[in-house]
Amino acid sequence: MKVIQISVFMENKNGRLAEITRLLASKNVSLRAVTIADTADFGILRLIVKDPDYARDVLLEAGFTAKETDVLAVAMDDEPGALAEVMELFEKNQVNIEYLYSILAGKGNKADVVFKVEDLERGQSLLKQNGYDKPLDL
Amino acid sequence: MIWNAVRESEAPEKRRTRQLADLKDLVARLYNRVPFYRGRFDSQGVKPTDIRNLEDISRIPFTTKDDLRETYPYGLLAADEEDIVEVHTSSGTTGTPVVDAYTRNDMDIWAEVMARCLMMAGAEKGDVVQNGYGYGMFTGGLGVHYGAHAIGCNTIPVGGGNTERQLQLMRDFESTIITCTPSYSLYMAEVAKDMGLNMADLKLKSGIFGAEPWSDNMRREIEDKMCLKAYDIYGLTEIIGPGVSNECSEQNGLHINEDHFYPEIIDPETGEVLPDGEKGELVFTTLTKTGTPILRYRTRDITWLERGECGCGRNLVRMHRLLGRTDDMLIIRGVNVFPSQIENILMEIEETQPHYQIIIDRGQSHLDDVELLVEVEPKFFSDETKELERISRKIAAAMKNKLGVNLHIRLVEPKSIERSMGKAKRVIDKRIT
Known part of the structure; x- marks a missing residue:
C-alpha cells in the first residue's frame, strides 16, 4: 500500500x-x-x-x-496475469499511472510492484476495496 | 550623509572650470614628463596648448590596455620614482599585468573617493565595515580599507573566502556593511542557511558589491537573501581601483567622482564622442593623479551617462550600471548576447537558481553549440522526468524568445556550479581556446 x-x-x-x-x-x-x-x-x-x-x-x-x-506498493501473486489484473482495475477506474517498477525479490510467492499514480487517494482506496491491501514487508 | 558636499553637489559650471584647469595642467605635465604621451601627441599633431575647452579632450589620443602592457612596469610614470608610496597591479589573468603607482597625493585621492562611495551606500562613523574584497595587489581590499578609515569606520579586513568565518565575524562584531563580489554574497547567504544563521538576525544594512557585472534582478535576490540594501560600486586598477563611482540611496545609476575621473562615452567602432544618454564605451581621464595618470583610457565597459540633480543631494554625473563589455559580448550564431542578459532571464524563472555557466563550443557541424548549465531550485525537484523537462523547455523558450538564439539547457545539481571567491566564471568559450 x-x-x-x-x-x-x-x-x-x-x-x-x-x-x-x-x-x-x-x-x-x-x-x-x-x-x-x-x-x-x-x-x-x-x-x-x-x-x-x-x-x-x-x-x-x-x-x-x-x-x-508517496507511491503505492502492491503485493500480488507471483503468477502470469497478476499484474494485468491490477492494471485492468486501474484502467477501468481511470486511475492514471505515471510510472511503475518492481521491488527486488518478493517474499514467498508474492511479487511486489510500485505504482506512481496521478490520484493517490483514489488508487489506494481502489486497491483496498479489491483486496490488494496487504502491508508490504520491507 | 555626503562626504564632501562642496565637491559632490557643486554648481556644474564651477566644476567644469576646475576640470578644464586640471585637464590643461595634466596634459602639459604628461607631455613634458612621459615620452609615451609626447610620442602620441606628436604623431597626431596635437599640442598641449590645443586644449582650450573641455570639448577639446576629443583631440587627445586614446590609451588602451595594450598600451599599458607595452609600457609595463613604469613606462607611464609621471612622477619621480622616489615619490611613489604604493603600487598595485591587475591580476594579469588576461596577459601582462597593468600597473597603478600611487604618490602620496594619489593615496589621498583614493581615500577621499572611497569615503564618498561608502557614504553613498549609507556608511558613516560608527559603522562596522566588513571588507570581503581581497587584500594585496588587487586594489579592491585596500581601496575600501582606506576609504573606511577616512570616515572612521571600524574596519574588519577579512578579505575574500573563508565563508564560515566571514559569517561568524559578521555576527560577533555586528558588521553593518559588507563589501564583496555580488556572486559571493549569494554564496554567503547559502552558507549562512547551512549554518543555521538567519541573515535577518544580523546587523547588516548595506552591501557594496562590485568587481563583476550584475543585474537589477540579482540585486533583488541579494537584498532578499542577505537582508540589506545592495549598492553597485565601480572601479578599475587602471584608473585608481574601487572608488571611481558608486550608487547612492536612489539606486539609480552610479555617481562618478568626476572632479577626479573625467568620463566620456564613445562609439567603440569610430571613437567618436557620444552625447549623454547614448550607450557606448566608457572612457576615463584621471584629472588629478600624479603617479600614473592616464588620458582617455578605454575601459571596454559599456554604459551611458545621465546628468542632473539626484534625490540624494549630489549632482555628480551618473553612469548606468554596466550593460556589458565590448569584449565579453558573446556572438552566438551571429547574435550578440551578453551574459548579464542570460542572468536576467534566469532570475525571472523561479524554478532555477541564479547560478549558471555558459559553455560555447563548435558543434559537429561547426556551428556554435551553446550549452547553458542551470541549477535546479531544490524545492522544484521532482520525481518525474517530465516535470524537470518542462523546466528545461521553459528556460529554453525564454532564452529563444528574449535573446533570439537556441540554447541547449542542461539542468545540474544545486550548488554544483563553482562559486567564485572573486570573479564568477560564467562563460567557457571553447571556440577561442
Whole structure:
C-alpha cells in the first residue's frame, strides 16, 4: 500500500550512481527497490528503503537533491496475469499511472510492484476495496 | 550623509572650470614628463596648448590596455620614482599585468573617493565595515580599507573566502556593511542557511558589491537573501581601483567622482564622442593623479551617462550600471548576447537558481553549440522526468524568445556550479581556446 519513495536528482556524470550507492552502503541503508528514469541530460534515481526519512537525510547531508514522494506498493501473486489484473482495475477506474517498477525479490510467492499514480487517494482506496491491501514487508 | 558636499553637489559650471584647469595642467605635465604621451601627441599633431575647452579632450589620443602592457612596469610614470608610496597591479589573468603607482597625493585621492562611495551606500562613523574584497595587489581590499578609515569606520579586513568565518565575524562584531563580489554574497547567504544563521538576525544594512557585472534582478535576490540594501560600486586598477563611482540611496545609476575621473562615452567602432544618454564605451581621464595618470583610457565597459540633480543631494554625473563589455559580448550564431542578459532571464524563472555557466563550443557541424548549465531550485525537484523537462523547455523558450538564439539547457545539481571567491566564471568559450 502507500509507501514513501526517495528520488534523487543525478546529473549524467561518470560515477554519480556509484557515489550514491557507496554512500547508502556506508550508512547501512538497504535498498528494496531501485530504478532510474533517464533523459539525455539527467537522471532521476528512485528508491524504496525501509527507513525513507533516514535515507533522505543521509542523501541531503551529503549534498544530493532528494525528495520523498508517496507511491503505492502492491503485493500480488507471483503468477502470469497478476499484474494485468491490477492494471485492468486501474484502467477501468481511470486511475492514471505515471510510472511503475518492481521491488527486488518478493517474499514467498508474492511479487511486489510500485505504482506512481496521478490520484493517490483514489488508487489506494481502489486497491483496498479489491483486496490488494496487504502491508508490504520491507 | 555626503562626504564632501562642496565637491559632490557643486554648481556644474564651477566644476567644469576646475576640470578644464586640471585637464590643461595634466596634459602639459604628461607631455613634458612621459615620452609615451609626447610620442602620441606628436604623431597626431596635437599640442598641449590645443586644449582650450573641455570639448577639446576629443583631440587627445586614446590609451588602451595594450598600451599599458607595452609600457609595463613604469613606462607611464609621471612622477619621480622616489615619490611613489604604493603600487598595485591587475591580476594579469588576461596577459601582462597593468600597473597603478600611487604618490602620496594619489593615496589621498583614493581615500577621499572611497569615503564618498561608502557614504553613498549609507556608511558613516560608527559603522562596522566588513571588507570581503581581497587584500594585496588587487586594489579592491585596500581601496575600501582606506576609504573606511577616512570616515572612521571600524574596519574588519577579512578579505575574500573563508565563508564560515566571514559569517561568524559578521555576527560577533555586528558588521553593518559588507563589501564583496555580488556572486559571493549569494554564496554567503547559502552558507549562512547551512549554518543555521538567519541573515535577518544580523546587523547588516548595506552591501557594496562590485568587481563583476550584475543585474537589477540579482540585486533583488541579494537584498532578499542577505537582508540589506545592495549598492553597485565601480572601479578599475587602471584608473585608481574601487572608488571611481558608486550608487547612492536612489539606486539609480552610479555617481562618478568626476572632479577626479573625467568620463566620456564613445562609439567603440569610430571613437567618436557620444552625447549623454547614448550607450557606448566608457572612457576615463584621471584629472588629478600624479603617479600614473592616464588620458582617455578605454575601459571596454559599456554604459551611458545621465546628468542632473539626484534625490540624494549630489549632482555628480551618473553612469548606468554596466550593460556589458565590448569584449565579453558573446556572438552566438551571429547574435550578440551578453551574459548579464542570460542572468536576467534566469532570475525571472523561479524554478532555477541564479547560478549558471555558459559553455560555447563548435558543434559537429561547426556551428556554435551553446550549452547553458542551470541549477535546479531544490524545492522544484521532482520525481518525474517530465516535470524537470518542462523546466528545461521553459528556460529554453525564454532564452529563444528574449535573446533570439537556441540554447541547449542542461539542468545540474544545486550548488554544483563553482562559486567564485572573486570573479564568477560564467562563460567557457571553447571556440577561442
